[in-house]
Amino acid sequence: MLSVRGLTKRFGEFTAVDDLSFNVEQGQVYGFLGQNGAGKSTTIRMLLSLIRPTAGEINFFGQSLFTHRKEILSQIGAIVEKPDLYKYLSAMEHLNLFARFGGHRPDPKKHVLLLEKVGLAQRANSRVGTYSQGMRQRLALACALVNDPSLLILDEPTNGLDPQGIADMRQLIRSLCKEQGKTVLVSSHLLSEIEMIADRVLIIHKGKKVAEESMDSLTEKASQLKLQALPEKRYVLEAYFLSLTSQ
């Protein structure tokens, strides 16, 4: 589904992403972890062709992003960092707009169902300027889903959501993956959230890959660490993450 090889991005002397390689398989929820400034957002921007890599290859669905950008991006839905939307437009107008951007004719019935799925049907025609941050996050997810993509790239999708919103988002990501066979690449600083939904996890630190494991393998490795000092042993991913990135 997604294959990244030797991906590097330098801003002058500073190397934001350094020789990063990983694979995402179809139907997986792939967790993407790293501390603030580790290079997660830069990587995601390169995957969405917002930033040109200094070096490396990005292939989606067996095709290079650099030569098949249009075909590839028409199969991807994304949220990049804090989703900023058009405050003077309603949720329905946003979905119409993004449907057209994807080359589709707006389908009001489908859009209402989508807004029901993300819990915004009651406010479908209210201007986004009146929405809370959590509601904007939900609408951004609906915009990412409007063209029925096979791959979702979600950068911090739970930002600004209340506990119920986080639980709903978790449930939605799981159902998209399990029931609709979609692949989800999700970055988050909420390690416990990633632990609950991811099949496989990539951890980067200072732009470099420090681990790429399935959750099962990671749980096994983490159990070999000295976790006794941690008050909550169930946060396996947190313990493993800290052991890799706090050096």
Place this chain on the structure above:
Amino acid sequence: MFGAILYTELFKIFRRPRTYISFGAIAVIVLLVQFALRVNGTEFIRFFTDSQADTFEIPESQILNGYFVCVAILHLILIHVPLLVALIAGDMIAGEAQTGTLRMLAAQPASRTTLLLAKFSASTIYVILLLLWMALFALGGSLLLFGQEDLVVFRETDLHIISQQDVLWRFIAAFIYAALALTMIAALALLLSVFAENALGPIVATVCIVIVFTILQQLKVPVFEQTINPWSFTTHMLGWKGFFYVEKTSEGVTINGSVENPMALVRSGAILIGYTFLFVLVAERVYRKKDILC
């Protein structure tokens, strides 16, 4: 794909309340000028005809007609319309970068070139609608309020009298020419917008560039008259006035359907189109390769 994106860009422009400030401002200014000329029109005409008043009698009531008022309005406000155009075109890329929506747009399947050209086309359509609105108020409204007569145009110590049957096409040509000039301003604002991540910067920069070149033009000193001014876009932006300068026979009789210097008008139009292409081309080259970090 281009059509769909152009539609969404126009939809965004005309759903934004601030777009209508420009339309409102033009309506208010035109109505104020019409009101002023209705009340003090005779004094206004005397101000221009002082030098000729000793030579022959000036029929102020005939001069003050709808066509004359429209030309006066165009002289007064066309020079300020670039600000209204910059408000929209300067916001096109930089405004979206500032609000964070640019990254959502740039992650869509449409190429950046398509997106930029759609934004430029939307700005051009906005310019045309703004001028149509101005024509409705300035020409339509003035004809309604002041009636139709021959048009008298004052030019330094000379008078150009254009019969009313020969006037309408000149206004249409002048508005088309103004659309060319303002589209060039939209292209300049869009170019500056590509470099910025804050909408205010390109709007202010566009207006400053227009002001600087206008001052250089008004200085009328040889050092600028022979070097910058012949190529400065502000010189050619005022070319619309040329449609109201008519050719005369050796006996001083106006030739219907003529303009004094048609080649100068063609040259000015070509320079404006050239600048527009240049600005859009550079904007496209820069935006296509730009890293979207905001």
